[in-house]
Amino acid sequence: MSLKFDDQGAPFIEVGPDVCLKLDLSEYDDDAECVRKAREELRETPEVVQESLRELRSLLKGWYKFKANKKFVTDDMSTNRIRVALEEKIVQLLPTRDQHGRRIIFVEMGSKWDCSKVSYPELVRATQAMIIIALLEPRTQLHGIQFVASFDRMSLAQLVQFTPKFAKLSVDCSQKYTPMRTKELNLVHNSEVFNVMFKIFKPFLGQKWNKRIHFHGNDMNALHKYIDADCLPISLGGTLDDPEIDGKVMADFVEQYEWHLKKLNSYGYKEEEK
Incomplete structure (x- = not known):
């Protein structure tokens, strides 16, 4: 398994005969069902443009204020900082969408998670980076993201990573400041x-x-x-018998969107000189 590129230079990972992980950056203007959904669920109509821009401006301010105050998680959102989490397959972007067109992000917070290699802040950073990259897709912005988190054989060593401070930080980051439609958080093997x-x-x-x-x-x-x-791998009781994506290949795939992470890192509030 290796990273490949199509004729336009877009990266993809061929997982099986009919399955590959590839971002779809095309707009959905010519998809009547998507246009209807955007109009009815997101109120994407000409009449609410100004109202939506004001709301967007407020959300952006909230995110960058959060980013400025929580640098130990949000700074340097780069492949280099999250590579180990990806190579260890702790955070994965599944190649298939769910039955509603939603992207699926799978997080392994049980036996696969070696806290000595990947701290909890690094896990949060890797998850945020994966969300940011997935949201490059207009259809993911529309349909949203499904999360599956496994806590199989979670240990006390992992438990001590979850201090109230970090718990509040990660919840606030996802719940208040990340511009995504979180449809469901599915927790499995919860002990x-x-x-x-x-x-x-x-x-x-x-x-x-x-x-x-x-x-x-x-x-x-x-x-x-x-x-x-039929949208899930065998490890989650699904019917997809394609091999799991190699962590190093996933890291290489994410690295192809380093330009986007760097661009977002360059924005924010200026620090006051002391």
Whole structure:
């Protein structure tokens, strides 16, 4: 398995005979169903342009104020800083979308996560970078993102990474400041150790996110009520028997969008001279 490029120079990873990971940067203007969805769910109409721009400006200010105050997670959003998390396959962008056209981000927070190699802030940074890259796709902006997080054999060593400070930071980052449509957060293999961890996060969750978090334990059939089995790998009880994407290849794929991460890193509030 290796990184390849199409005739236009766009990177892709060929996973199986009919499956590949490739960003779709095309607009959906000629897709009547997408246009309808944008109009009805996102209110993307000419009449609300000015209102939407004001809201966008407010969101951008919020993000960059957050970024300025939380540099230990949001600074230097680069492939170099997140490469180990990608190579260890802790954060993965699955090659297939779900049945509603949503991108699926899979985070391994159990036995695969070696805290000595990847700290919790680095895991948050890697997840944020993956979201930012996925949001280059107009269809992902429209349909949103599905999250699946596995806590298989989560240990006490991992639990101590989740201090209340970091819990609030990661929830605020995703819940308030990241410009994405989070459709569902599907949690699998949630053990007793996980239950202790979740008690740290719960006070910081808003009403909307509380409604979108689903606990499936080891019941993959429960997961498939939200994401069809034919959209998921065998490790999640799915029917896709294609090999898992090699972590180093995933890191190389993300690196092709380093230009976008650098561009976003260059924006923000100027620091006052002391």
